[in-house]
Amino acid sequence: MTIQAKFERMGTDAAPGQEVRQQVGGIEALLRGEQIAGREVDFSHGDVDAFTPTPGSFEVFTTGVEAGGRQAYTEYRGDLSIREQLAPSLASFTGAPIDAADGMILTPGTQGALFLAVASTVAHGDKVAVVQPDYFANRKLVEFCEGHMMPIQMDYLNAEGRAGLDLGQLEDAFAAGAKVFLFSNPNNPAGVVYSRDEIKTIASLASRYGATVIVDQLYSRLLYSGIDYAHLRAEAIDAENVITIMGPSKTESLSGYRLGVAFGSKAIINRMEKLQAIVSLRAGGYSQAVFRTWFNEPEGWMDQRVRQHQAIRDDLLRLFRATKGIQARTTEAGSYIFPQLPPLAVSGKDFVRILRLQASVIVTPGTEFSPFCDSSVRLNFSQDHAAAVAAVERLVSLVDRYRA
Amino acid sequence: MTIQAKFERMGTDAAPGQEVRQQVGGIEALLRGEQIAGREVDFSHGDVDAFTPTPGSFEVFTTGVEAGGRQAYTEYRGDLSIREQLAPSLASFTGAPIDAADGMILTPGTQGALFLAVASTVAHGDKVAVVQPDYFANRKLVEFCEGHMMPIQMDYLNAEGRAGLDLGQLEDAFAAGAKVFLFSNPNNPAGVVYSRDEIKTIASLASRYGATVIVDQLYSRLLYSGIDYAHLRAEAIDAENVITIMGPSKTESLSGYRLGVAFGSKAIINRMEKLQAIVSLRAGGYSQAVFRTWFNEPEGWMDQRVRQHQAIRDDLLRLFRATKGIQARTTEAGSYIFPQLPPLAVSGKDFVRILRLQASVIVTPGTEFSPFCDSSVRLNFSQDHAAAVAAVERLVSLVDRYRA
Numbered sequence: 001m002t003i004q005a006k007f008e009r010m011g012t013d014a015a016p017g018q019e020v021r022q023q024v025g026g027i028e029a030l031l032r033g034e035q036i037a038g039r040e041v042d043f044s045h046g047d048v049d050a051f052t053p054t055p056g057s058f059e060v061f062t063t064g065v066e067a068g069g070r071q072a073y074t075e076y077r078g079d080l081s082i083r084e085q086l087a088p089s090l091a092s093f094t095g096a097p098i099d100a101a102d103g104m105i106l107t108p109g110t111q112g113a114l115f116l117a118v119a120s121t122v123a124h125g126d127k128v129a130v131v132q133p134d135y136f137a138n139r140k141l142v143e144f145c146e147g148h149m150m151p152i153q154m155d156y157l158n159a160e161g162r163a164g165l166d167l168g169q170l171e172d173a174f175a176a177g178a179k180v181f182l183f184s185n186p187n188n189p190a191g192v193v194y195s196r197d198e199i200k201t202i203a204s205l206a207s208r209y210g211a212t213v214i215v216d217q218l219y220s221r222l223l224y225s226g227i228d229y230a231h232l233r234a235e236a237i238d239a240e241n242v243i244t245i246m247g248p249s250k251t252e253s254l255s256g257y258r259l260g261v262a263f264g265s266k267a268i269i270n271r272m273e274k275l276q277a278i279v280s281l282r283a284g285g286y287s288q289a290v291f292r293t294w295f296n297e298p299e300g301w302m303d304q305r306v307r308q309h310q311a312i313r314d315d316l317l318r319l320f321r322a323t324k325g326i327q328a329r330t331t332e333a334g335s336y337i338f339p340q341l342p343p344l345a346v347s348g349k350d351f352v353r354i355l356r357l358q359a360s361v362i363v364t365p366g367t368e369f370s371p372f373c374d375s376s377v378r379l380n381f382s383q384d385h386a387a388a389v390a391a392v393e394r395l396v397s398l399v400d401r402y403r404a
Numbered sequence: 405m406t407i408q409a410k411f412e413r414m415g416t417d418a419a420p421g422q423e424v425r426q427q428v429g430g431i432e433a434l435l436r437g438e439q440i441a442g443r444e445v446d447f448s449h450g451d452v453d454a455f456t457p458t459p460g461s462f463e464v465f466t467t468g469v470e471a472g473g474r475q476a477y478t479e480y481r482g483d484l485s486i487r488e489q490l491a492p493s494l495a496s497f498t499g500a501p502i503d504a505a506d507g508m509i510l511t512p513g514t515q516g517a518l519f520l521a522v523a524s525t526v527a528h529g530d531k532v533a534v535v536q537p538d539y540f541a542n543r544k545l546v547e548f549c550e551g552h553m554m555p556i557q558m559d560y561l562n563a564e565g566r567a568g569l570d571l572g573q574l575e576d577a578f579a580a581g582a583k584v585f586l587f588s589n590p591n592n593p594a595g596v597v598y599s600r601d602e603i604k605t606i607a608s609l610a611s612r613y614g615a616t617v618i619v620d621q622l623y624s625r626l627l628y629s630g631i632d633y634a635h636l637r638a639e640a641i642d643a644e645n646v647i648t649i650m651g652p653s654k655t656e657s658l659s660g661y662r663l664g665v666a667f668g669s670k671a672i673i674n675r676m677e678k679l680q681a682i683v684s685l686r687a688g689g690y691s692q693a694v695f696r697t698w699f700n701e702p703e704g705w706m707d708q709r710v711r712q713h714q715a716i717r718d719d720l721l722r723l724f725r726a727t728k729g730i731q732a733r734t735t736e737a738g739s740y741i742f743p744q745l746p747p748l749a750v751s752g753k754d755f756v757r758i759l760r761l762q763a764s765v766i767v768t769p770g771t772e773f774s775p776f777c778d779s780s781v782r783l784n785f786s787q788d789h790a791a792a793v794a795a796v797e798r799l800v801s802l803v804d805r806y807r808a
Contacts, residue, residue, distance in 0.1 A: 003527040007675040015681055049472040058469055065462055068453040072660030108512050108684040115683045123407040124528060137682045144682060256476030258688040271411040277419055278541045278548060279519045280512040284662040284688050
C-alpha cells in the first residue's frame with residue numbers, strides 16, 4: 001500500500017474538534033425552515049470552562065516549572081517520583097498491583113497511551129479485535145499499523161445489566177488468530193459499563209488464546225450511582241496480557257495539560273517507552289507535575305462532580321425519551337450519551353452539519369464509531385447544565401423538523 | 405517481522421536521558437585508578453537551569469490556562485491564531501512563504517514533528533536516505549516505519565566550509581529509488597552547517613528525482629559568527645517536496661513545554677495532522693500559548709545567548725585540541741560538539757559508562773549516531789560554563805588514563 005492510500009483511509013474531517021475544517025458547501029439544498037437561536041454548545045468534547053480543572057492543578061504545574069531541568073527532562077516513561085506517587089492510588093483503584101519502575105508509563109494524553117499500546121502490539125497483518133461501536137481512533141490505530149481488523153458487535157441498546165458485547169464473536173476472533181483485543185470501558189460512545197461477567201469472560205478468553213487486551217478506562221472514575229464497575233486487570237489471569245489506560249483529561253478536566261498513563265504488562269510498557277522515545281520523547285515535563293493532583297483531589301470534589309454530571313444526564317435523557325422514535329440507553333459512566341435518532345430525510349452526517357448550521361449544536365456523527373451507527377449521534381454532556389438542556393431542546397426540535 | 409523483533413532493533417538504553425535505566429554491572433573489571441571528584445555534568449542534553457527559558461514564557465503559559473477551553477481544545481494542527489502569528493516570523497527566517505492555515509502544524513516537540521513527517525511519507529519497504537552520523541532517532545523512525553534505509557556518509561572531519569555530505573552517494577540513493585531524504589541542519593551530533601552549495605545540490609537532486617526532503621533545523625537559530633546558513637526551503641525548486649522542522653526546545657530552553665512545528669508541503673502536513681489525531685491529538689493546548697514568545701524574544705537576548713554558547717564552545721575546543729589524538733571540528737551552529745577520541749583500551753560504549761562512574765560526566769556514545777562513530781562522543785555544551793570546562797578536564801584526563 002502506498003503512503004497516500006494508507007492516509008486516505010484515515011480521514012479526520014468528521015472527528016470531534018475538527019469541525020472548523022469542514023466545508024459547509026452543498027448543504028443549503030437540504031435545509032428546512034429557519035435557524036433556531038441559542039448559545040452554541042460544542043458536545044464534541046467536554047467544556048472545561050463549565051467543569052473546571054482540578055483545584056490546585058495550575059499551582060502544581062507552577063512548582064514543576066520552578067523545579068527546572070529536573071522536571072523538564074524526565075525519563076521517557078516519565079518522572080519516577082510521580083510514577084511512585086501514582087502507582088499505589090491506581091493499584092488501589094483498579095484492584096491489582098502496579099510496578100512503578102517497570103510497569104507504568106506517562107504519556108501525552110490517553111491518546112498517546114493508546115497509540116503506543118497499539119503500535120507496540122500490532123505488526124503488519126496482525127489480527128485485532130475491535131468493538132463496534134467504540135472510540136473512533138481505535139479503528140484508525142489498527143489501520144495505521146496495517147493490522148487486520150475483526151469487528152465485534154456490541155448491542156448496547158438491547159442489553160440490560162451488561163454492555164452487550166457479542167462474546168461468541170469475540171471467541172471466534174481469538175480462535176481465528178486475533179492477537180490483540182482493544183476496547184473502552186465505559187464504552188465511548190455508548191456510555192455503558194461492561195458487566196463483571198463480561199469482564200471475567202474477556203479475561204478468561206484472552207488467557208486461553210494468549211491474546212493481549214488493551215483496555216481504555218479513561219472514564220472509569222465518573223461512575224453513576226448503582227453501577228458496579230469491574231476492572232479487567234483485577235480479573236486477569238495473566239497480568240502480562242493486559243495494558244490498562246487512564247488519564248485525568250476528562251472527569252478532572254485537565255485535557256489542556258495532555259496527560260495519560262498506561263500500566264500493566266512490563267514487556268509491552270518497555271516497548272511503549274522505546275516508541276515514545278521517537279514519537280514525542282515524553283509527556284510534557286512540566287505537565288507531568290500536574291499528575292500530583294490526581295487521585296488526590298479535595299475531599300468531596302469528585303463526588304460533587306459525579307452528581308452534577310448525573311443531573312445533566314437525567315435531564316437530557318428526559319428530553320430524548322420525550323421525543324418519538326429516539327432511543328437512548330442510560331449512561332452508566334462517563335459523560336457520553338449516544339441517542340439513536342428516528343428515520344430522517346437526510347443522512348446522519350448531513351443532519352450533524354445541519355444541526356451545527358441551524359441550531360449551533362455540535363455533535364459527533366455515529367459513523368465515527370461504527371459503520372452501523374449512521375442514525376446515532378454522540379454528545380459529551382460535560383457542559384454548562386442549562387446550555388446543554390437548551391441545546392438538546394433545539395436538537396430534538398430539528399429531529400422533528402427533518403423526520404423522513 | 406513480529407512486533408517483538410521490530411522493537412528489539414529499536415533500543416534506547418544508550419539514548420540521551422535514559423542513563424538512569426542502564427545497568428552498571430560488568431564494568432568494574434575494566435576500571436583503572438580512582439574516581440575524580442567534581443560536580444556532575446549531564447552533557448546528554450542542555451541544562452535549562454544554566455540557560456533558562458525565554459523570559460515571559462511562563463506568563464504566556466498562564467494566559468493560556470486562563471483562556472480555558474478555547475486554549476485546551478485547539479484544532480489537531482494547533483491553534484490558528486498562533487499559527488498565524490508564527491508563520492510570518494518563520495517565513496522571514498527561512499526565506500520562503502508559509503501558509504498558516506494549510507501548510508503548518510504544531511506538534512509535541514520537534515520529536516513529534518519528525519515522527520509525523522517520517523510516518524506520513526514512508527510506507528513499508530520504501531527507500532529512505534539517512535545521513536551518517538545524524539540524530540539517533542532518524543534511523544529508528546525509518547525502522548519503525550519498516551522503510552529501507554540507505555546510509556549517506558558525511559565526512560565532517562575532513563571537510564572545510566561544508567558539512568562533507570557525499571553528494572554522489574545521495575544521487576545514487578535517489579537513482580536507486582529513495583523516496584525520502586531525512587537530515588538535520590545544523591547536523592546533530594557534529595555541529596556542522598551544510599554549505600549553500602550542498603543545500604542547492606540537495607534541492608536540485610530531490611527535484612530531479614521527485615523525492616521528499618525532511619530537514620530538521622532545530623538548531624538553526626544558534627548560529628556562530630561568520631557562518632552562512634542556507635535554508636533548503638528557500639532553495640527548493642518544488643516547495644511541495646520539502647518539510648522543515650523547527651522548535652523552541654533548545655536555544656530557547658523551552659523543552660519542558662514540548663513544542664515543535666513543521667511547515668511546507670500542504671499534502672504532507674495534511675497527512676501529519678491525520679496522524680497526530682491518533683498519536684497525541686495535539687501539542688498540549690496550554691503549552692501552545694508559549695509559542696507566542698518565539699521569534700519575539702526581548703531585544704538582544706538571542707545575541708547574548710549565542711555569544712555565551714560560543715564562549716563555552718571555544719573553551720571546550722581548546723581542551724580537546726590540547727589532548728593528543730583528539731580530533732574535534734569547530735561547532736558552527738547549535739550546542740553539540742562531537743570529538744573523536746584516540747584509540748582506547750576499552751570500547752567507546754564502555755568508556756561512556758566509565759566516564760559516568762569515575763568522573764560524573766554524562767555524554768552520548770557516538771554509535772547512537774552512526775555505526776562508524778564508536779570512537780566519538782557527543783556533548784551538548786549548553787551548560788553552566790565553569791562546570792562544563794571542569795567536566796571536560798575530567799573527560800580528557802580519563803582519555804589519557806585509558807589510552808590503548
